[in-house]
Amino acid sequence: MxxxxxxxxxxxxxxxxxxxxxxxxxxxxxxxxxxxxxxxxxxxxxxxxxxxxxxxxxxxxxxxxxxxxxxxxxxxxxxxxxxxxxxxxxxxxxxxxxxxxxxxxxxxxxxxxxxxxxxxxxxxxxxxxxxxxxxxxxxxxxxxxxxxxxxxxxxxxxxxxxxxxxxxQFECAQIKKGQTPLFLLIREQAGHDFREAQSWENLHHRLAEKGLTIQRGSRGTGGKVTDGFEYTNLSKIHRDFCMGRLEKRLGLFQSLKEVQQGKQLTDIQRAFARYERAHRLGRPGQARSFKNGLQKTLKALGTARKIQKSLNTLLAISSPGNPAFKAVSMIGKTMINHIKQHEQSRGRGY
The missing domain is CATH 3.30.930 (BirA Bifunctional Protein; domain 2)
Structure with missing residues (x-):
């Protein structure tokens, strides 16, 4: 216990x-x-x-x-x-x-x-x-x-x-302060994701929804998870989640970036991937810059149909629950509403 x-x-x-x-x-x-x-x-x-x-x-x-x-x-x-x-x-x-x-x-x-x-x-x-x-x-x-x-x-x-x-020592200090170490938070909030994932890509998308990233260990072996601020070893979360056991189940490890590089991405997908990664890894300056670039790209599309189509393509490299996708989707939907309102106004002769 x-x-x-x-x-x-x-x-x-x-x-x-x-x-x-x-x-x-x-x-x-x-x-x-x-x-x-x-x-x-x-x-x-x-x-x-x-x-x-x-x-x-x-x-x-x-x-x-x-x-x-x-x-x-x-x-x-x-x-x-x-x-x-x-x-x-x-x-x-x-x-x-x-x-x-x-x-x-x-x-x-x-x-x-x-x-x-x-x-x-x-x-x-x-x-x-x-x-x-x-x-x-x-x-x-x-x-x-x-x-x-x-x-x-x-x-x-x-x-x-x-x-x-x-x-x-850092985790012991957290506990003494009444705080919960990262590995326990991940075990509680994402343990089912590790168990239910069917591929590395699926696991990456599940964890990204919670702001988490799996990375290869610093020495090229093992693995670690970060929330953009702290790191913890995969094996510390649970022995079944160590890199060796995950690779037996999911195949040779691939980071989310490596998974995406193996696909033929469009320009807007690549731009979104950069923004989502910066957002997930806690890099606010980069995330803000990439987000502004995405906003300009969506605005340049001009029509509601093209904007919606572009938003739909992002789900090929993300998931509906990803915070970065939600943010970009909100921007796109706002643009679509403005375009539709403008078209309705023109239709009434305003």
């Missing part, structure tokens, strides 16, 4: 992320010291308790994730969450347990009101990761689930993971 601490401390924002942002992923909810899981009720009750405290950060949000080989029941997940709350000394606080079903592994989110309902004092999260890891190690052995020795606590006979095999 692993635990991750979320960054949101707002009652409304945390509840929205867990329950309303994507209702299709909601498996079940379970209240603690709350009479209902009703949205308005949970928010009003937590606010009622929190208002008597001086804190402006009333929520502590963390998640528990089980290994894919584990298959806890709903009751066992509730019991595990209850034990972590007890070990954090939050057992008397209001809490909402929310299970999601959007991953192959079981995971549960816990949204806790830091303010005690009687004393009205806010719980101090000092050394929370140590307390969480101690709690998880005991829970794993109690239920016979896969043991994952932590960086902050290990049971007798367990060795502390080495940085090279798990977290580097």
């Amino acid at each position: 692993i635990a991750k601490v979320g960054g949101s401390t707002s009652i409304l924002q945390t509840q929205h992320y867990l329950v309303e942002k994507d209702p299709t992923r909601l498996a079940w909810e379970h209240p603690r010291h709350l009479a209902s899981t009703d949205r308005e009720f949970v928010i009003s009750q937590m606010r009622e308790v929190a208002k008597d405290s001086r804190t402006n950060q009333p929520i502590y949000h963390y998640s528990l994730s089980w290994d894919e080989s584990d298959n806890p029941t709903r009751q066992q997940m509730i019991e595990a969450a209850t034990q972590t709350l007890r070990d954090l000394r939050l057992e008397e606080h209001q809490a909402l347990l929310v299970a999601h079903n959007d991953h192959d592994y079981k995971h549960l989110h816990i949204m806790v009101n830091r303010v005690h309902p009687v004393t009205c004092t806010a719980w101090d999260r000092y050394r929370d990761y140590i307390k969480l890891e101690k709690s998880l190690r005991r829970i794993e052995r109690k239920y016979g689930w896969k043991e994952v020795p932590g960086h902050h606590h290990q049971l007798d006979g367990q060795q502390e993971p080495e940085f090279g095999n798990s977290l580097n």
Whole structure:
């Protein structure tokens, strides 16, 4: 089991992320010291308790994730969450347990009101990761689930993971600040993309929709993923996503640029590819320049039909969900609307 601490401390924002942002992923909810899981009720009750405290950060949000080989029941997940709350000394606080079903592994989110309902004092999260890891190690052995020795606590006979095999110093610093390292974000948000992709091109398009890029390792071996700001190794995201295993499934690695170079691209497709790459790799100056060039090219086409046709050709090297395609598509649609309005005005003799 692993635990991750979320960054949101707002009652409304945390509840929205867990329950309303994507209702299709909601498996079940379970209240603690709350009479209902009703949205308005949970928010009003937590606010009622929190208002008597001086804190402006009333929520502590963390998640528990089980290994894919584990298959806890709903009751066992509730019991595990209850034990972590007890070990954090939050057992008397209001809490909402929310299970999601959007991953192959079981995971549960816990949204806790830091303010005690009687004393009205806010719980101090000092050394929370140590307390969480101690709690998880005991829970794993109690239920016979896969043991994952932590960086902050290990049971007798367990060795502390080495940085090279798990977290580097930068990632450890992120965790201590309550931030989520990039490899965990990718594992959570794009794990299904790695598993479902049928080709390198398909995988590149899937990841590009999330602003991610796969690159060959700096020494010509292995692979890494970047969001334009940070990098993480493919193998760190999941052992099944290492370059060797991906190449066995998808063939010899090709970057998105190499895939595109193997096609006979039109001028506007090449211009879009440059813009999309700059946008994805976090190069705002280049992206702005390429975008302006695309805008001029589309405008020079003159007719709504030609603009729409050009936009359609971009889907041969991108996908509808790609942020860069959405931006260019919006520019093109605005031009098309202006052209149609102008033609209608001329038709009426204005």
